[in-house]
Amino acid sequence: MKRTLQLVFAGLLLLPLLASAHGPTPVKLIKEIEVNAPPEKVWGIIGDFCAIEKWHPAVYKCESTDGNNKDSMRTLTLEKEGGPVIKEQLVVWDAEKMKYKYRIKERPIEVLPVNSYLSEISVRPDGKGGSIVKWWGRFYRGWMQNDPPPELNEEAAKKAVGGIYDAGLANIKKLAEQ
Amino acid sequence: MTPARTAYLLAGALLLAGLSVSAAPLAWITNQGEDTVSVIDLSSGATLSKVPVGGKPAGVAVAPDGRVYISNPEGQAVSVIDGDAHAVVATIPVDGSPVGIAVSPDGTRLYVSEWFNDRLSVIDTRTLKPIARIPVGRAPAGVDVRPDGGEVYVANRNDGTVSVIDAKELAVTATLKTGEAPFGLQVSADGRRLYVVNVHDNSVSVFDTGDHHLLGTARVGEFPYCVTEDPVRHRLFVSNEQGDSVSVVALDGLRTLTEIDVSSTPEGVGYDPATDRIYVASWFENRLDVIDPVRLKVVTSYPAGENSRALGRFISD
Numbered sequence: 214m215k216r217t218l219q220l221v222f223a224g225l226l227l228l229p230l231l232a233s234a235h236g237p238t239p240v241k242l243i244k245e246i247e248v249n250a251p252p253e254k255v256w257g258i259i260g261d262f263c264a265i266e267k268w269h270p271a272v273y274k275c276e277s278t279d280g281n282n283k284d285s286m287r288t289l290t291l292e293k294e295g296g297p298v299i300k301e302q303l304v305v306w307d308a309e310k311m312k313y314k315y316r317i318k319e320r321p322i323e324v325l326p327v328n329s330y331l332s333e334i335s336v337r338p339d340g341k342g343g344s345i346v347k348w349w350g351r352f353y354r355g356w357m358q359n360d361p362p363p364e365l366n367e368e369a370a371k372k373a374v375g376g377i378y379d380a381g382l383a384n385i386k387k388l389a390e391q
Numbered sequence: 392m393t394p395a396r397t398a399y400l401l402a403g404a405l406l407l408a409g410l411s412v413s414a415a416p417l418a419w420i421t422n423q424g425e426d427t428v429s430v431i432d433l434s435s436g437a438t439l440s441k442v443p444v445g446g447k448p449a450g451v452a453v454a455p456d457g458r459v460y461i462s463n464p465e466g467q468a469v470s471v472i473d474g475d476a477h478a479v480v481a482t483i484p485v486d487g488s489p490v491g492i493a494v495s496p497d498g499t500r501l502y503v504s505e506w507f508n509d510r511l512s513v514i515d516t517r518t519l520k521p522i523a524r525i526p527v528g529r530a531p532a533g534v535d536v537r538p539d540g541g542e543v544y545v546a547n548r549n550d551g552t553v554s555v556i557d558a559k560e561l562a563v564t565a566t567l568k569t570g571e572a573p574f575g576l577q578v579s580a581d582g583r584r585l586y587v588v589n590v591h592d593n594s595v596s597v598f599d600t601g602d603h604h605l606l607g608t609a610r611v612g613e614f615p616y617c618v619t620e621d622p623v624r625h626r627l628f629v630s631n632e633q634g635d636s637v638s639v640v641a642l643d644g645l646r647t648l649t650e651i652d653v654s655s656t657p658e659g660v661g662y663d664p665a666t667d668r669i670y671v672a673s674w675f676e677n678r679l680d681v682i683d684p685v686r687l688k689v690v691t692s693y694p695a696g697e698n699s700r701a702l703g704r705f706i707s708d
Contacts, residue, residue, distance in 0.1 A: 237464035237490045237506045238447045241424060241675065241698055304613060304633050314633065331614075331633055333655075351656060351675070359488065359507050 236353050242371055243349040244378040250389035252344040255336045256311040258388055262303050263287050268388055269381045281306045297321045311336040326355030327370045346385055348378045416665040416708045419459050420672055420679060421448035422696025428461055429695045430477050431679060433666050436693035440477035444470040450492035451705040460501055462489040469503060474707060483519050485512055491534035491545065492703055502543050504531035511545050513561060523561040527554040533575040533702065537600055538582040546573035546587055553587055555603060565603050569596045575617030575702065586627055588615045595629055597645060609645040611638035617702060619660045619669065621684045628669045630657035637671055639687055649687055653680045659701025665708050672699040
């Protein structure tokens with residue numbers, strides 16, 4: 214998240230995610246964390262689409278157009294008032310299965326060098342009274358043509374998304390185990 | 392033993408080998424995340440082999456002679472697999488990241504879309520050399536051939552069009568307007584219709600292959616990717632990549648009948664007449680779901696490999 218902060222100060226350009234913008238090979242990234250708290254409690258913390266402003270350390274503010282309903286758009290402001298903005302759309306929200314799925318519609322490519330990003334976060338029992346939180350993404354690298362520069366290649370995309378997942382999951386664990 | 396007798400015995404042995412191979416329907420599933428192709432026996436669900444190919448394989452085309460062609464977008468190549476030996480016997484360089492791949496009904500030609508070059512490569516399967524490179528639309532993806540071999544269709548994802556290529560002229564003879572972001576496509580078993588999936592419109596466009604007019608559009612689920620036809624019950628099965636489902640569409644009236652829950656992030660979908668089942672590859676869960684086309688539900692699921700894709704005609708009988 215240090216990198217995100219530096220970029221905030223550098224000033225950012227918001228690039229819309231173009232419909233056409235990706236290469237031919239998607240990346241899969243899966244992160245999980247064990248939480249010593251029952252799934253209901255964990256879902257209670259993360260379940261609402263806009264609750265991310267409370268559990269993700271990089272998210273300063275979240276505003277949604279339609280709560281937890283399909284196609285609801287949340288606008289995440291990162292770090293501080295006036296910080297970089299990410300817009301995400303709810304695809305599936307399922308309280309019974311304790312999961313939701315969303316896609317990114319707009320992101321600053323310097324913060325998040327990905328295209329056609331789809332993600333799901335879910336909570337399931339670990340069989341010992343606790344929970345496992347799983348956060349996964351399917352996305353394409355930031356560079357839309359052959360021969361990507363290093364800052365827009367697959368590794369850069371994985372690193373950026375992985376950093377967001379790690380920071381969020383660690384804080385979910387902290388909040389749920391309090 | 393006389394030479395004639397030897398030849399006779401050899402021919403008999405080859406015939407037997409051929410019969411034993413064709414007895415079981417097989418699925419050839421590209422596993423993008425581990426650079427392999429799973430060879431799955433559809434009568435048992437057993438993985439018979441994992442064939443290393445390389446280069447993040449995506450597309451599959453099964454030829455009538457038993458060969459299987461695989462597109463490797465990151466490897467900038469097409470792998471040629473011997474269908475009996477389950478081994479790569481040749482690699483054809485194709486630049487511009489090949490994605491969609493289809494073989495002519497007589498097995499003599501391979502059609503490959505070059506995603507970054509906006510071209511369709513036509514390759515002679517005997518010499519493994521290109522015959523032609525035909526300019527098409529932007530980001531060409533799914534490719535299929537009419538059963539009479541006369542026309543080839545390419546979905547141009549970034550143009551919202553399909554290029555129609557005359558196989559004799561090796562030239563684009565028509566460009567059809569689809570919905571937004573066409574990706575997977577398939578020609579009907581009788582060759583009369585073309586089904587095109589529109590990823591960003593949650594729809595399927597259906598064209599008449601005779602005069603190329605749009606017959607209609609069917610609504611499907613979230614982010615559809617690929618389509619296959621059930622020619623027995625006259626229905627389409629469409630994988631909805633972000634809906635974790637398969638939409639079932641009646642061809643009569645293009646009505647959506649139901650949406651079947653499947654494993655997460657379904658991509659390639661195909662119908663196998665021998666087992667009378669629909670097969671759909673789950674990219675996220677690394678498996679092949681099996682759908683009963685009568686009961687319209689997943690009846691079992693077979694393991695595949697990491698990031699299963701299986702774009703194209705991936706079943707051999």
